[in-house]
Amino acid sequence: MIKIAVDMHGGDNAPDIVLDGIEMFLKEFNDVEIHLYGDEKDNRLNHPRLKMHHTTQVITMEDEPVRAIRRKKDASMVRAAESVKLKETDAVVSAGNTGALMAAGLFVIGRIKGIERPALALTLPTINDEGFMLLDMGANADAKPEHLVQYAKMASIYTQKNRGISNPSVGLANIGTEDKKGNQLARDTFNLLKEETSINFIGNVESKALLNYAADIVVTDGFTGNMILKTLEGTANNIFKMLKETLLASTKTKIAAGLIKKDLMQLKNKMDYSEYGGAVLFGVDGIVIKAHGSSDKKAFFNALKQARQSATEDVISLLKQEVTHE
Amino acid sequence: MIKIAVDMHGGDNAPDIVLDGIEMFLKEFNDVEIHLYGDEKDNRLNHPRLKMHHTTQVITMEDEPVRAIRRKKDASMVRAAESVKLKETDAVVSAGNTGALMAAGLFVIGRIKGIERPALALTLPTINDEGFMLLDMGANADAKPEHLVQYAKMASIYTQKNRGISNPSVGLANIGTEDKKGNQLARDTFNLLKEETSINFIGNVESKALLNYAADIVVTDGFTGNMILKTLEGTANNIFKMLKETLLASTKTKIAAGLIKKDLMQLKNKMDYSEYGGAVLFGVDGIVIKAHGSSDKKAFFNALKQARQSATEDVISLLKQEVTHE
Numbered sequence: 001m002i003k004i005a006v007d008m009h010g011g012d013n014a015p016d017i018v019l020d021g022i023e024m025f026l027k028e029f030n031d032v033e034i035h036l037y038g039d040e041k042d043n044r045l046n047h048p049r050l051k052m053h054h055t056t057q058v059i060t061m062e063d064e065p066v067r068a069i070r071r072k073k074d075a076s077m078v079r080a081a082e083s084v085k086l087k088e089t090d091a092v093v094s095a096g097n098t099g100a101l102m103a104a105g106l107f108v109i110g111r112i113k114g115i116e117r118p119a120l121a122l123t124l125p126t127i128n129d130e131g132f133m134l135l136d137m138g139a140n141a142d143a144k145p146e147h148l149v150q151y152a153k154m155a156s157i158y159t160q161k162n163r164g165i166s167n168p169s170v171g172l173a174n175i176g177t178e179d180k181k182g183n184q185l186a187r188d189t190f191n192l193l194k195e196e197t198s199i200n201f202i203g204n205v206e207s208k209a210l211l212n213y214a215a216d217i218v219v220t221d222g223f224t225g226n227m228i229l230k231t232l233e234g235t236a237n238n239i240f241k242m243l244k245e246t247l248l249a250s251t252k253t254k255i256a257a258g259l260i261k262k263d264l265m266q267l268k269n270k271m272d273y274s275e276y277g278g279a280v281l282f283g284v285d286g287i288v289i290k291a292h293g294s295s296d297k298k299a300f301f302n303a304l305k306q307a308r309q310s311a312t313e314d315v316i317s318l319l320k321q322e323v324t325h326e
Numbered sequence: 327m328i329k330i331a332v333d334m335h336g337g338d339n340a341p342d343i344v345l346d347g348i349e350m351f352l353k354e355f356n357d358v359e360i361h362l363y364g365d366e367k368d369n370r371l372n373h374p375r376l377k378m379h380h381t382t383q384v385i386t387m388e389d390e391p392v393r394a395i396r397r398k399k400d401a402s403m404v405r406a407a408e409s410v411k412l413k414e415t416d417a418v419v420s421a422g423n424t425g426a427l428m429a430a431g432l433f434v435i436g437r438i439k440g441i442e443r444p445a446l447a448l449t450l451p452t453i454n455d456e457g458f459m460l461l462d463m464g465a466n467a468d469a470k471p472e473h474l475v476q477y478a479k480m481a482s483i484y485t486q487k488n489r490g491i492s493n494p495s496v497g498l499a500n501i502g503t504e505d506k507k508g509n510q511l512a513r514d515t516f517n518l519l520k521e522e523t524s525i526n527f528i529g530n531v532e533s534k535a536l537l538n539y540a541a542d543i544v545v546t547d548g549f550t551g552n553m554i555l556k557t558l559e560g561t562a563n564n565i566f567k568m569l570k571e572t573l574l575a576s577t578k579t580k581i582a583a584g585l586i587k588k589d590l591m592q593l594k595n596k597m598d599y600s601e602y603g604g605a606v607l608f609g610v611d612g613i614v615i616k617a618h619g620s621s622d623k624k625a626f627f628n629a630l631k632q633a634r635q636s637a638t639e640d641v642i643s644l645l646k647q648e649v650t651h652e
Contacts, residue, residue, distance in 0.1 A: 127564055138501055141509040175464055175552040183467035183549040207553050208560030223509040226501040227533050227550055228557050234534030235561040238453055242596065243569075246589045256585035263572045263579055270568065 008038025010096020021300030065099030171205030171215030274299030334364025336422025347626030391425030497531030497541030600625030
């Protein structure tokens with residue numbers, strides 16, 4: 001039985017979508033047990049494979065991450081992470097404060113020995129609907145070349161196990177495709193990745209090619225990764241917003257809007273990365289999944305599914321073996 | 327009379343759009359003289375204020391920038407840049423190889439004394455149609471905090487003179503809006519910008535807010551700037567491509583497409599930054615404008631207009647005064 005700890009109070013629409021997601025999840029999978037951490041009076045679910053753990057504090061989006069983790073000892077997120085540390089559960093899933101969840105991973109669960117820096121990895125959409133993994137999304141803003149090599153290794157193992165891609169391609173996010181492009185970090189990382197036989201490094205990848213499935217995995221430092229993500233989100237959101245305004249501008253455009261509404265929704269969903277599950281915090285000694293803050297029940301369900309898959313494949317043991325004892 | 331040197335052979339659609347742009351420009355402004363550098367037999371224009379300078383070489387998009395500038399001494403781009411160096415012209419405009427034009431600015435025209443690093447600045451679109459200036463777009467991949475402060479000063483002067491904004495706001499591109507966010511470079515730059523009284527620093531700006539007009543000017547290092555630009559371009563292009571496919575998918579959607587075609591074109595044009603002119607290479611001792619490689623005649627005309635405005639306002643002298651002798 002796979003045991004997943006869930007933070008009931010994380011995310012914009014918690015605990016509602018969290019509970020709905022759990023309900024779907026328990027219905028779909030018989031081999032899982034949910035350990036729900038939160039205020040028990042907010043729980044309306046009752047299921048033989050759901051264990052309620054009452055907590056009295058909540059970490060908010062405004063909380064300063066490290067301070068919150070240290071001071072709010074009875075927060076739902078902290079208690080859920082602790083259950084992973086104590087091996088009472090196999091994974092923790094939260095849609096709450098990203099910084100706090102990273103801090104919980106790092107300070108409550110702890111880093112895998114030999115991994116120098118954690119990295120937050122997200123599967124982003126591509127035009128061909130495959131999605132690709134981008135990391136680091138901001139766990140470690142000042143990365144060194146060696147860190148990026150570890151990211152590449154961890155993501156390769158994860159992609160093999162969670163997505164079933166046998167020899168995943170790894171690209172380095174860069175400002176040009178030529179070998180010597182980029183800043184010092186990119187150039188030094190390129191040279192290290194090129195020598196690394198345990199991964200399938202395919203060279204530099206430009207950010208304009210990301211949505212066109214340039215590689216299965218794209219590595220970069222946390223500052224750049226976060227910048228890419230937010231530029232991508234901001235651009236897509238603004239275009240869809242302008243598109244909506246355009247379609248509501250006149251009677252004529254409203255008629256057109258009626259005809260293509262369904263198709264446009266599909267298009268918009270294509271860009272919605274919560275379809276691919278949550279972000280994974282690599283490098284900590286347990287499975288930590290961050291569902292998007294604005295997750296709906298389907299997105300939270302996907303994050304739970306992702307946690308189950310990682311636990312089933314025992315990804316953490318593989319990471320330990322392959323990344324640290326080579 | 328303002329004299330502008332033009333590289334006839336730069337860009338995807340050169341020399342056609344270059345010549346068309348010049349034709350429009352000479353018709354609109356009586357106070358300008360164009361010095362056209364290129365193969366004279368490709369020139370079909372004849373105008374009293376157009377001086378043809380025959381050249382025998384061309385720098386291609388595939389050329390390695392610095393090598394090309396050094397070896398192709400008679401290239402249209404190099405000769406055009408030389409005319410600025412020799413004070414025969416006031417500005418150079420090219421739609422060619424960006425790296426080569428930056429190298430020409432740096433090695434042929436030369437840096438302004440006291441400016442440590444050049445920066446390429448581009449005006450990008452915003453939803454409110456104002457546009458904002460982002461720099462550096464990649465002239466200097468490994469920047470130091472002091473460089474970014476100089477970028478902010480140069481862009482402030484330029485924005486005052488070229489856009490008529492009296493006290494332009496300056497933001498620092500970052501992965502969060504809080505004061506202590508970001509990598510080491512961002513945090514150190516924040517502290518320097520905060521102390522800088524000659525500019526109107528408004529703090530950190532997230533890349534997802536850029537299209538919403540977060541500031542008149544946004545500074546960042548060349549690696550990050552180029553990453554932001556290409557992510558933005560890639561996302562917008564891909565969404566418009568998917569939108570087109572969606573609209574051509576069935577008879578129903580084709581009917582809708584017919585109704586909104588004009589509105590959608592307007593929306594697409596909103597995202598087209600060549601409407602705002604070309605990129606400016608700050609820090610070299612002359613006006614260097616890079617028109618987008620895929621410029622049409624209107625975009626090239628806009629780049630020429632921008633060069634004229636900078637020359638009229640004598641932006642270079644102002645930059646020298648304000649940035650270097652403070």
